[in-house]
Amino acid sequence: xxxxxxLKKPQLVLIVDDQEINRDVLGMILEDYYEIIYASNGRxxxxxxxxxxxxLSVVLLDLIMPVMDGFQVLEHVRxxxxxxxxxxxxxxxxxxxxxxxLQMGAADFITKPFDMHEVILARVGRIIELxxxxxxxxxxxxxxxxxxYSRNFFFEYANRIHRYHxxxxxxxxxxNIEQFHSVNALNGREFxxxxxxxxxxxxxxxxxxxxxxxxxxxxxxxxxxxLHQDNYQALLDRLQKRVSALSKTxxxxxxxxxxxxxxxxxxxxxxxxACAACSMIRGNYKxxxxxxxxxxxxxxxxxxxxxxxxxRAVDEKELTVYYQPKYxxxxxxxxxxxxxxxxxxxxxxxxxxxxxTFIPLFEGNGQISAVDNYxxxxxxxQIAEWRDKIGVTLPVSVNLSRVDVxxxxxxxxxxxxxxxxxxxxxxxxxxxxxxAYTDNAExxxxxINRLRNCGFEIEMDDxxxxxxxxxxxSCMPIDVxxxxxxxxRNIGHSEKDFRLVEVVLxxxxxxxxxxxxxxxxxxxxxxxxxxxGCELVQGFYFSRPLPPGEFERLIIRExxxxxxxxx
Amino acid sequence: MTIQELYAKIGGDYDQAVRVMKKDKLIDxxxxxxxxxxxxxxxxxxxxxxxxxxxxxxxxxxxxxCSNLGLVALANAADEITEEFRPGNAxxxxxxxxxxxxxxxxxxxxxxxxxxxxxxxxx
Numbered sequence: 001x002x003x004x005x006x007l008k009k010p011q012l013v014l015i016v017d018d019q020e021i022n023r024d025v026l027g028m029i030l031e032d033y034y035e036i037i038y039a040s041n042g043r044x045x046x047x048x049x050x051x052x053x054x055x056l057s058v059v060l061l062d063l064i065m066p067v068m069d070g071f072q073v074l075e076h077v078r079x080x081x082x083x084x085x086x087x088x089x090x091x092x093x094x095x096x097x098x099x100x101x102l103q104m105g106a107a108d109f110i111t112k113p114f115d116m117h118e119v120i121l122a123r124v125g126r127i128i129e130l131x132x133x134x135x136x137x138x139x140x141x142x143x144x145x146x147x148x149y150s151r152n153f154f155f156e157y158a159n160r161i162h163r164y165h166x167x168x169x170x171x172x173x174x175x176n177i178e179q180f181h182s183v184n185a186l187n188g189r190e191f192x193x194x195x196x197x198x199x200x201x202x203x204x205x206x207x208x209x210x211x212x213x214x215x216x217x218x219x220x221x222x223x224x225x226x227l228h229q230d231n232y233q234a235l236l237d238r239l240q241k242r243v244s245a246l247s248k249t250x251x252x253x254x255x256x257x258x259x260x261x262x263x264x265x266x267x268x269x270x271x272x273x274a275c276a277a278c279s280m281i282r283g284n285y286k287x288x289x290x291x292x293x294x295x296x297x298x299x300x301x302x303x304x305x306x307x308x309x310x311x312r313a314v315d316e317k318e319l320t321v322y323y324q325p326k327y328x329x330x331x332x333x334x335x336x337x338x339x340x341x342x343x344x345x346x347x348x349x350x351x352x353x354x355x356x357t358f359i360p361l362f363e364g365n366g367q368i369s370a371v372d373n374y375x376x377x378x379x380x381x382q383i384a385e386w387r388d389k390i391g392v393t394l395p396v397s398v399n400l401s402r403v404d405v406x407x408x409x410x411x412x413x414x415x416x417x418x419x420x421x422x423x424x425x426x427x428x429x430x431x432x433x434x435x436a437y438t439d440n441a442e443x444x445x446x447x448i449n450r451l452r453n454c455g456f457e458i459e460m461d462d463x464x465x466x467x468x469x470x471x472x473x474s475c476m477p478i479d480v481x482x483x484x485x486x487x488x489r490n491i492g493h494s495e496k497d498f499r500l501v502e503v504v505l506x507x508x509x510x511x512x513x514x515x516x517x518x519x520x521x522x523x524x525x526x527x528x529x530x531x532x533g534c535e536l537v538q539g540f541y542f543s544r545p546l547p548p549g550e551f552e553r554l555i556i557r558e559x560x561x562x563x564x565x566x567x
Numbered sequence: 568m569t570i571q572e573l574y575a576k577i578g579g580d581y582d583q584a585v586r587v588m589k590k591d592k593l594i595d596x597x598x599x600x601x602x603x604x605x606x607x608x609x610x611x612x613x614x615x616x617x618x619x620x621x622x623x624x625x626x627x628x629x630x631x632x633c634s635n636l637g638l639v640a641l642a643n644a645a646d647e648i649t650e651e652f653r654p655g656n657a658x659x660x661x662x663x664x665x666x667x668x669x670x671x672x673x674x675x676x677x678x679x680x681x682x683x684x685x686x687x688x689x690x
Contacts, residue, residue: 021600021632025587064627093631096655113634115586 010035011057011128016045016073017091018065022112026060026091029117030124042068046076049083057128059088060110063097071104078105085138087131089123107131143216145193146200154215158225158267161213168211169261172270173224173232174278175199175239178253180220187250195243195252196220202242206235223271232258236289255281259292276300302350306358310367313345314374320344321378322545323396325554326516326538329530333565336558337536338395338429341379342545343371368401375399376417380428382548384421392555397429397459402436405443411450425455431482433461448477459516464504473511481508485519485539492524498532505533570595573686577638577679584637598636602683606632607676610645614669617662622669623652629676641679644672 013034017023018041027036037052039045042065049056059077063070070090077083087107092098098109107127110120141153149157161170177183177195184192196216203214203224212226229235236256243252257278259270277290313319322342327334345353362368379396387393404410418425430451436444448458459480464487483504490497501517508515517529520539529537546554570591574581584594606629613621626648633642647668651660660668 017631019604019606019628019632021597021604022635024600025597025635028588028593062631064624066624093634094653112631113583113587113637115583117589 012037012052012055013124014039014045014048014052014056014059016040016042016059016065016070017062019062022062022091022114025114026120029114029120033121034124041065042070042073045073049073049077049086053083053086056086057131058107058124059086060091060124061088061106062091063101071100074101074104074106085131085135087127089127143200146197146216148200148203148222149213149215151215151217154213154217154223154225155268157213158271161225162267166263169228170212170225170267170270171228171232171261172259172267172274173226173235174257174271174274175203175222175224175236176255176257176278176282177220177243178255178282183250183252187247191247191250195246198242198246199239199254202239206238221275223274225267225271228261232256232291233289240288253285254288255284256289257281257292258289273297273300302357303361305350306347306353306361307365307367309347310362310370313347314370316348318346318348319371319374320346320547321375321382322547323382323551324538324545325543325551326536327542328535329526329537330535333561334526334537334542335562336394336555338397339551340431340538340545341375341382341396341398343375344545344547363401363403366403369403369407372399372401372404373413376414376428380417380421380423383423383427386552386555387423390552390556390559392559393424393427394555395427395429397431399461400430400432400436402440405436405440405447410447411454414451414456415454426457429457429459429480431459431461434463434465445475445477452477452479464500473507478511478513480514480516480536481511482516482518482538483534488517488519488525488529488539491528492522498528501529501534502532509533568686568689570598570686573598573682574637577682578640578675580637580639582637583634583639587635587637594637598683599687601632601636601638602680602687604632607673607680610648610669610676611673614666614673617665619652620654622648622665623654626652626672629672638679641672641675644668644675648672 011034013030014037015023015026015030016039017026020040023038023040027038030036034057037048039048045059045061046068049059061070061073074088074090077086077088084105088105090098090101090106090109091112092101092109093112101109107130108123110123114120141150142148143150158170161168177199180192183195199222200214200216203222207214207224207226210227210229212224214225215223217223236254240254243254246252255278257274257276257280259265259273259277262270265273273292273296277292277296280296281287281290320343322344323339324342325336326338326340328337343355343359345355345358347353359368359371362371376398379398383394383396407413414428414430415425418428432444432448452458457479458477459482460476460478461482462484463481464484481504483501487497487501487504491501505515514535516536516538517534518538520526520529520537520541522541525539526537526541543554568576571581573579574584581594584598588594588597606625609625610622610629613625626645630642630645630649633639633645648665650656651658651665
């Protein structure tokens with residue numbers, strides 16, 4: 001392993017003394033440990049300090065010299081922001097001079113004559129060590145590309161502002177570059193870096209006109225903590241103007257999220273909100289500025305609450321599986337053929353929570369697999385219960401989410417589940433959305449093949465809402481196509497939509513699979529679909545999704561009708 | 568003449584020189600450099616004009632060099648002039664007394680460099 005010591009550059013020491021003998025003697029003491037350069041007066045010393053400012057570890061400075069004395073050198077270095085981090089040790093024999101030099105910023109002193117080598121070496125070594133430590137801290141404090149604060153330091157300073165200046169109303173602002181990776185890919189990394197530096201410079205210019213601090217962290221995220229502004233469009237416009245001026249061909253768009261000051265909100269949370277606002281307009285080419293408001297706050301609280309409550313909802317059976325029937329419409333009268341299991345959440349305090357609210361939320365953080373698992377178990381148990389209780393074996397379809405595809409034990413778990421209830425695999429149908437197929441085609445096809453080999457039947461859900469190519473469709477292992485409800489909605493008054501339905505039915509015919517039309521609400525829609533050759537329908541025309549008890553009564557009723565018709 | 572004999576002759580503290588330079592070879596090397604140094608000349612020039620600032624700087628330079636070389640007698644003599652003209656210090660000596668002391672320092676410096684040259688000449 002390479003030790004950090006081996007990575008260090010040889011440390012450079014400047015010895016400044018007007019007397020050659022003194023320079024040589026001191027050089028002799030240090031030369032085995034450091035690279036040495038010499039100056040014979042203050043003027044020469046300043047030239048060398050400027051020239052080697054990025055490498056110089058320490059300056060050993062005599063005070064009484066012709067041309068320019070050591071005190072003038074000290075003063076010059078102290079007032080130069082690029083030089084004042086270089087430590088200076090003064091060479092002196094006088095107490096009064098020691099004190100004055102230390103007050104002027106000298107790091108330490110070495111007394112003449114130079115008769116205590118170990119002390120000299122120890123002092124030089126210690127001062128270099130301290131200075132390098134400080135430089136490391138300074139490097140960590142800033143992002144090296146833009147010289148803005150790095151993340152940890154930024155939040156440390158923001159917290160101090162929040163704590164020590166409660167009367168300053170500071171807003172959190174997050175600036176992002178739309179598709180920054182594409183900007184880099186198309187124009188090169190160097191150009192991308194230039195964009196980042198320009199944004200940093202312009203934010204600094206903005207902050208010189210108000211109070212605030214700024215930081216860059218992650219590739220293209222800039223955080224600004226500044227005194228409250230009524231309108232941030234002006235800031236976004238000036239940043240956008242600088243960036244757009246960089247290139248006539250590169251189309252670079254910035255987006256900005258703002259979380260206005262709130263007394264009870266600490267900086268990190270305020271920036272989470274600004275970031276959430278900024279993320280909300282990702283990819284939106286009309287809106288570039290979003291201010292976090294009360295509605296967003298309430299939505300976030302609700303989302304967080306639902307995420308937190310899911311485990312309890314499963315344990316306490318707040319989640320209920322509803323069933324919506326599917327009817328075979330090619331017989332007369334239409335006959336109940338199967339059902340789709342749909343989750344509902346009866347929250348003890350929030351009431352009925354719409355699946356449209358919580359399903360995307362759980363899909364987003366991966367918890368959807370817990371919901372799916374619950375539905376699969378309930379559906380399997382219910383199929384068995386109806387079989388045993390009322391003597392009807394009705395197939396029920398359940399959803400497979402995208403994340404389930406990555407579960408290596410999926411096939412095994414589903415197989416164990418149907419075996420547990422003594423069900424034929426075909427009774428638990430698995431619905432996969434078309435977009436899940438197109439996102440991970442290869443992996444999905446492989447999984448579906450394995451599930452079908454087990455005996456499960458696969459329904460492609462929301463067909464027509466995704467972008468499957470005809471070529472791809474022919475490779476997809478499916479047993480049923482579920483036509484997206486948007487096709488059905490307008491068939492009564494749009495010939496074009498009806499033609500599309502016919503196309504979908506033709507595709508299904510080509511694939512030799514039946515079609516379920518979703519969202520059927522009217523008699524007219526039903527008749528048209530039947531006429532066009534659609535086999536199965538699902539929708540409010542027949543029934544809304546029903547809780548298990550009601551659905552059981554529906555099954556019994558349907559079976560009685562069937563028996564009456566047969567008789 | 569050995570280096571130790573040279574130090575004895577010029578009123579130097581050889582042990583002090585060893586503390587600074589550690590080796591005879593280096594003491595030999597650096598003490599020879601005094602003859603090429605301008606510290607004596609600078610002090611003499613400052614004495615001619617009795618310029619206080621220059622007297623302080625040149626005496627300070629001589630003191631610094633000589634103390635590193637272990638030439639304590641010369642360093643102490645230069646120290647008197649240094650302190651007499653150190654900015655902020657009250658003058659204690661009259662100009663006449665200063666001239667006398669300067670004469671003595673310069674004489675000692677010249678005697679010292681002459682001895683060093685004799686030492687050098689021996690090879």
